[in-house]
Amino acid sequence: MTSIADLLADHPLFEGLPPGSNELIAGCGRNAHFATGEYLLSADASADEFFVLRRGHVAIEVDTPRRGPLVVATLGEGEVLGVSWMLPPYRWTFDARAVEPTSAIALDASCLRAKCDDDPALGYELFKRFAGLVRNRLQAARLQLVDLYGNDAS
Amino acid sequence: MTQPGACVLTREGLGSMVDAFRADGRTVIGPAVRDGVIVHDEISSIEDLPAGWTEEAEAGSYRLEPTGTDELFAFSSPSQSWKRFLYPERTLLIRASRGASGMAITQPEPDVPSLVFLGIRPCDLAALDVLDRVFDDPAATDPTYTARRADLVTVAVACGHPGNTCFCASMDTGPSPRGGYDLALTELGWDGPTEYLVDVNTERGAEVMERIEHRQATAADRAAAEEVHRNATARMGRHLDGSHPPQAAKAPDHPRWDDVADRCLACGNCTMVCPTCFCSTTVDSTDLPGGEAELWRVWDSCFTQDFSYLHGGSVRSSIKARYRQWLLHKLVTWHDQFDTSGCVGCGRCITWCPVGIDLTEEIRAIAESPPTARREEPT
Amino acid sequence: MVPVAYRVERRREELPDTVTLWLRPTAQALPTPTPGQFNMLWAFGVGEVPISLAGVDGDVLAHTVRRVGQVTEALCALAEGDEVGVRGPYGAGWDLPRAAGRDVLVVAGGLGLVPLRPLIHDVLAGRHRFGSVALCIGARSPSELLYTEEVSRWADEMDVTIAVDTAPPSWKGRVGVVTKLIASAGIDPTLTTAFVCGPEVMMRFAARAALDRGVPPSEVFVSLERNMACAIGHCGHCQLGPHFVCKDGPVLAWDRVAPQLAVRAR
Numbered sequence: 001m002t003s004i005a006d007l008l009a010d011h012p013l014f015e016g017l018p019p020g021s022n023e024l025i026a027g028c029g030r031n032a033h034f035a036t037g038e039y040l041l042s043a044d045a046s047a048d049e050f051f052v053l054r055r056g057h058v059a060i061e062v063d064t065p066r067r068g069p070l071v072v073a074t075l076g077e078g079e080v081l082g083v084s085w086m087l088p089p090y091r092w093t094f095d096a097r098a099v100e101p102t103s104a105i106a107l108d109a110s111c112l113r114a115k116c117d118d119d120p121a122l123g124y125e126l127f128k129r130f131a132g133l134v135r136n137r138l139q140a141a142r143l144q145l146v147d148l149y150g151n152d153a154s
Numbered sequence: 155m156t157q158p159g160a161c162v163l164t165r166e167g168l169g170s171m172v173d174a175f176r177a178d179g180r181t182v183i184g185p186a187v188r189d190g191v192i193v194h195d196e197i198s199s200i201e202d203l204p205a206g207w208t209e210e211a212e213a214g215s216y217r218l219e220p221t222g223t224d225e226l227f228a229f230s231s232p233s234q235s236w237k238r239f240l241y242p243e244r245t246l247l248i249r250a251s252r253g254a255s256g257m258a259i260t261q262p263e264p265d266v267p268s269l270v271f272l273g274i275r276p277c278d279l280a281a282l283d284v285l286d287r288v289f290d291d292p293a294a295t296d297p298t299y300t301a302r303r304a305d306l307v308t309v310a311v312a313c314g315h316p317g318n319t320c321f322c323a324s325m326d327t328g329p330s331p332r333g334g335y336d337l338a339l340t341e342l343g344w345d346g347p348t349e350y351l352v353d354v355n356t357e358r359g360a361e362v363m364e365r366i367e368h369r370q371a372t373a374a375d376r377a378a379a380e381e382v383h384r385n386a387t388a389r390m391g392r393h394l395d396g397s398h399p400p401q402a403a404k405a406p407d408h409p410r411w412d413d414v415a416d417r418c419l420a421c422g423n424c425t426m427v428c429p430t431c432f433c434s435t436t437v438d439s440t441d442l443p444g445g446e447a448e449l450w451r452v453w454d455s456c457f458t459q460d461f462s463y464l465h466g467g468s469v470r471s472s473i474k475a476r477y478r479q480w481l482l483h484k485l486v487t488w489h490d491q492f493d494t495s496g497c498v499g500c501g502r503c504i505t506w507c508p509v510g511i512d513l514t515e516e517i518r519a520i521a522e523s524p525p526t527a528r529r530e531e532p533t
Numbered sequence: 534m535v536p537v538a539y540r541v542e543r544r545r546e547e548l549p550d551t552v553t554l555w556l557r558p559t560a561q562a563l564p565t566p567t568p569g570q571f572n573m574l575w576a577f578g579v580g581e582v583p584i585s586l587a588g589v590d591g592d593v594l595a596h597t598v599r600r601v602g603q604v605t606e607a608l609c610a611l612a613e614g615d616e617v618g619v620r621g622p623y624g625a626g627w628d629l630p631r632a633a634g635r636d637v638l639v640v641a642g643g644l645g646l647v648p649l650r651p652l653i654h655d656v657l658a659g660r661h662r663f664g665s666v667a668l669c670i671g672a673r674s675p676s677e678l679l680y681t682e683e684v685s686r687w688a689d690e691m692d693v694t695i696a697v698d699t700a701p702p703s704w705k706g707r708v709g710v711v712t713k714l715i716a717s718a719g720i721d722p723t724l725t726t727a728f729v730c731g732p733e734v735m736m737r738f739a740a741r742a743a744l745d746r747g748v749p750p751s752e753v754f755v756s757l758e759r760n761m762a763c764a765i766g767h768c769g770h771c772q773l774g775p776h777f778v779c780k781d782g783p784v785l786a787w788d789r790v791a792p793q794l795a796v797r798a799r
Contacts, residue, residue, distance in 0.1 A: 059708065071700045074708040076717075099705060143710045144698045148735040149643030149673050150466075248535055250618070252577055256559055257616040261535040294765035294780075297534075406796045433769030435762050440578035447578035454768070461770060464760055465601030475798035483772065490775030 004029045004105055011052060013080060013129050021122055028111035034098040041082060041096040048090075049106045050082030056102025061095040073140070074099065083134055085109035086127070157354040161368040162375050163339070165226075165348050169200040170366040171309070175270045180307065183239055184272035185232050190218055192232040194239070197272060204229060211317040211501070214510030224348055227273055227341045230317035231500045235429030236271055236278055237285060240302045245451045247436065252445055264298040270307040274335070276328030277320075277500040279310050281429030283334055287492040288432050307358060310335040314382045318391030319501030321514060325394065327498045329386035337362070340379040351379045392501060394514045398521035399485035406478065410520045415474035417509050422455030424503035424511075425480065430496050433461070456480050481513060534765070536575045536618030537561060541611050542593060547679055551644070552609045553587060553597045556619060562592040563619060568651035569626025569756060569784045572596065573764050575618030576607035583761040584608075585648035585783070586622065594619070597647040597679070623764040624783050627652045627754060632726035636664040638718055638748065640739045642671045642711055642731025646679045648756050648783075649730050657690055666691035667718035671711025671735065673697065675704045692719050711735065712742040722747035728784075730756040737794060740787045753787035773799060 005026035008014040014022055057076050061069040075081050084092050116123030175182050184197040187204045208228040210217045221228045250259040289299035313329035322328030331338045336359035339350040354360050425431040435454040440447045457476050462469035470476045488496030504512045539556035547553055566586045575581040582604045588595035600609045641649050672678045674697050687693055694714045696707040727743045729736050736755045743753050759771035759778040771778035774793035793799050
């Protein structure tokens, strides 16, 4: 069976870290499985655990009183779910629901934060990689804001 | 068939030339004074030509002044170009009817009067060559333009009196004609009775000359014409440096574009008087019951907001973008499209701009100052 | 320049504001257009607009039209049996032959799927001539997706992914920008030819995403939209820098148009 450290080593977010780093990070991880319709994250809940998706498909949602839940983005295999664990107040902003059976590596947020504090070089490297992820999400969100396919975007 | 300076016409001889063209059933178009300006209009005899008139042109101003001479061609660029006689302001493209048996669409026969352009200036002659490249493209010909153009006779007149807004010498289109004419005249003798040294360039030109009285040119006639050409070049009021347009094209965000946009009214006058501006749009019309419809082509201007309209808005919604499009098309991308400049140096866009914008000055300002002029140095 | 009469043989509402018309010549047929080319459609007494080819079957032309102005309003209002003036075909279409032996990436945003539809038909007709084929479709919401039944049939022979900006929870597809689909499309970028159509902003980002993956700029083709009034380079309306979009385009290689598209309010 492939260890969590090996799985992480193959992931673009964790590949090429200094030797031993993935084992260190894997110490905060566990395998998690979600059935269709099960929630991985809930808005306003404490950001204790985030996910590296291995299989499946997750919808990030905002619940609205009249229109019901609206899906604002979806994440799939190889993507990382959850960035609010990185900074106070460590609380999720959106709901995340499994659209199909989904497997993930769940990483304990306070465990990983503590390891980053103990090893600032590793922490800086990890935060740089997460900053890239946040940049991509921000760019995508801005493009969605533009209404790319509408008449006015021509 | 080129016979430069072959012969000389008297003023009466020139009159006979007009008569000869008219006897052939041709419509002679030439310069004439109307409402205080020189325009191009039908000429019935040389009496219609603007004898003794010249113009004082400057950026945004134009006044006729008497010359005190008998010269017929003492002016520079008449207020409008010749393009409207080959490419009319309105052209009917199709006529259609709709009834029980369906839709029937027909193309009207082009209206093709036999034309003579008498007194066309070298800059405007060069403009015809520019328009030929647009409308006489073998891949897509314009039936009205090509038919009128094929039958056209051009009697050019070398420009002896370039105006303050002229810069044909910079564009290498004048002040003496560079080719593309049937006959070219140089007006001689402003201090006495005028005569016309004639260059014969085509069979068609030679055929006309055979029918009218003329004498052989002398060395003195040719020397006098040379002097007219030399003096004219020296009197050019404006200059456009050929290295400037490509430099300006590299500075689409230069602050000067904002500056000219603040002055430009986007009225489109420059595009209407320009001898090469060719843009058009289409207009539909129907009769009241809706059974008959026509589609017309009408002149358009890239200065209108609608010109670049795409559903949802205009691509060039600011005057800055529209002025930049006009100027850089005229002076830069025209070369990519038609292998020539779109500007022939006639100066009309300068004269007839209501706020006196001068393209030679704008292009120089953009090319000669760095586009990053607004950036402040760190202190 | 003279339109010929075509009769509306079939009409289908694609979306509340979008209609497909199948047009058959009443007499002489025009030359057969190739994918990516366009025709000028003339609504009797209302006006003429450029409309890209949505499909071709013998003499029958398919055009999908969105109601965005007076003329398209009149075209969308045509009923089966009505007549419309057609002239064309015009412009340079998709250069599909150059993609033979290569992977193909097709990116469509909104109504941009229309001119890509006949291209996809040609890809399917010679499917063995191409390597991997990925079709990435972006739309505002699931209810604004075009040709949905056909798209699901295409998915049997190519990798089709769809992303919408927002969706109700019942939507099983992706939510996000179309550029994200490009990043994960199953193609070998250096051996790929990309065909992109959609609103200009979307094409800029889509082309950039394709380049970021390593598709060469000369292998990325976009189809530009401008307000052609004549379609033969005479009216001047469709100019983009040195290009007349009507005759040099509408399909142009990215390396030829990128400098112009980078100019604000070009």
